[in-house]
Amino acid sequence: MPGATLSRWTMSYFAAACLMLVAGQGLMVAGYGYPFADISAPETLVVVHLIAIGWLSLLMAGALLQFVPVLIARPVIGGRFAMPALLLLLGGLGCLLGGFVALSGALDLPLALLPIGGVMLLAGFGLFAGILAVTLLSARPLPLPARFVATGLAALVGAALIGSAFTATLSGFTESPLLDRLVADGVALHAALGLGGWLSATAVGVSYRLFSMFLLAPEVERSTSRAAWWGASVAVGLVVVAVVFVLSGIFGAALLFAAALLLTLMAVMLYGADVLHIYRGRKRKQAELNIRASFAALGLCALSILLLNVPSLRSGNMVAAVVYLFVFGWLTGLGLAQLYKIVAFLTWLEAYGPVLGRAPVPRVQDLVDERHALILFRLYYGAVGIAVLSLAAGTTGFFRMAVAGQLLSTLCLIREFIRARRLSIVPAALRAPAGMVRPRLFLPLSAFQGDK
Amino acid sequence: MNEMDKTTLSEDIRTALRMVIDPEIGKNIVDLGLVYDIAVEEGGVVSVTMTTTTRFCPATDFLKEAVQACVWYVPGVEYAEVRLTYEPPWTPDMMLDVA
Helix, strand or coil: CCCCCCCCCHHHHHHHHHHHHHHHHHHHHCCCCCCCCCCCCHHHHHHHHHHHHHHHHHHHHHHHHHHHHHHHCCCCCCHHHHHHHHHHHHHHHHHHHHHHHHHHCCCCCCCCHHHHHHHHHHHHHHHHHHHHHHHHHCCCCCCHHHHHHHHHHHHHHHHHHHHHHHHHHHCCCCCCHHHHHHHHHCHHHHHHHHHHHHHHHHHHHHHHHHHHHHHCCCCCCCHHHHHHHHHHHHHHHHHHHHHHHHHHCCCCHHHHHHHHHHHHHHHHHHHHHHHHHHHHCCCCCCCCHHHHHHHHHHHHHHHHHHHHCCHHHCCHHHHHHHHHHHHHHHHHHHHHHHHHHHHHHHHHHHHHHHHECCECCCCHHHHCCHHHHHHHHHHHHHHHHHHHHHHHHCCHHHHHHHHHHHHHHHHHHHHHHHHHHCCCCCCHHHHCCCCCCCCCCCCCCCCCCCCC | CCHHHHHHHHHHHHHHHCCCECCCCCCECCCCCCEEEEEEEHHHEEEEEECCCCCCCCCHHHHHHHHHHHHHCCCCCCEEEEEECCCCCCCHHHCCCCC
């Protein structure tokens, strides 16, 4: 069946994710959350979860629904649950944010929103992780990139479980010294599982395949790649053990966390060496913009992990600056760079796939304008750099201006995604061959086009 | 249909397939080395064996359908069958022209 390997709901996940990124950055520009409020204030939690769940997790989930089949050469099993998972995640996030707003006292909302949000998010992430877990189990033994995804899914479940425990405690619905200890000492572990284990390990796994694919480089499973996976997986395992230590009141969680960070640094270095190897072995003379922009993100990943390994930088302003670098330099930079390519690629498949071989069609690259987007990526990374330095120096005015620059470049990049969806950049002669179906902006493919 | 007719038809098909591009690389699938074999039998029965750059690439079904449609339109083809294979897997070294 033509197009049976297209994920129906991926574009909807992406659209929701982009809206959340704009909302999160918009709140920061408006002076909401850290550094205008305390780092653990409810206002900060609103912004953090808008970015971590609303933007990064939805983006990653949408991308995995499309690309896990490429990693394992099998279709997704249970793809029909992708939409319910999205609704649960969006509803859960809405309740969670409402709960944080209630905690802040800004609006008279019921605190019950917090645990309701926690349960809905746990259900949404559980459903999503279930789809991919069943799919991955059907493809054992897993190729290396898929093993990174499996590690990421395990970390996602851990992060979601801890998060829902937080919501029960913060809302006062549960009183337990066990969970009180987790709220007091487990925030960094929750963040490490979410941002490091879930989002970064999966991004690394998928990128191994995408870099080879887009650079036309041979796919070789090297010993360094296997060592990077082991490093990342053991680091996730150490964080999980640290969570158990915190819950049990056993001393040593901080030591385990430091060891996990060191292992992560080793894994990132090995991953960097692998990416360099792929780049050197490429047949494509000129790397496209999405690859170049991803390399910038990779450099910032290595830098932020290196800085996190310096104990004196793991507190106060400095940790906020380093985590900001990790979230907006590495994860968001990589996310925007890959979206730039993936949106054009999926749009091409929807619009021109059905008429391929029957009429002349454009290339994927004809759907984008790299010269324009290059300026936007430069603006984005420049703004991130200034925002990080402003956070480190404690200059909130500069920080706000820098985030405004990020927001502007993000909005312009989203406009580029929309132009790609609308085929605006495609040369007129090739734009609308007979039989071509114009893609919807973000609504799903019709049932006969997408997965089941 | 003698051997020369078969060879001619095979070349016509190869030429026609140059219209089908790999969307990502932007080059036609023949020069990319994605068409492994074109077998022409008696009566214009054609069997094309092809691959894709990446196994289970989202474009796989579209490429296979495109090859099928393209081959059917070549004069002299009475029946066309397209077979997808990953043995041997495609490597960039199979390209006739570097992208």
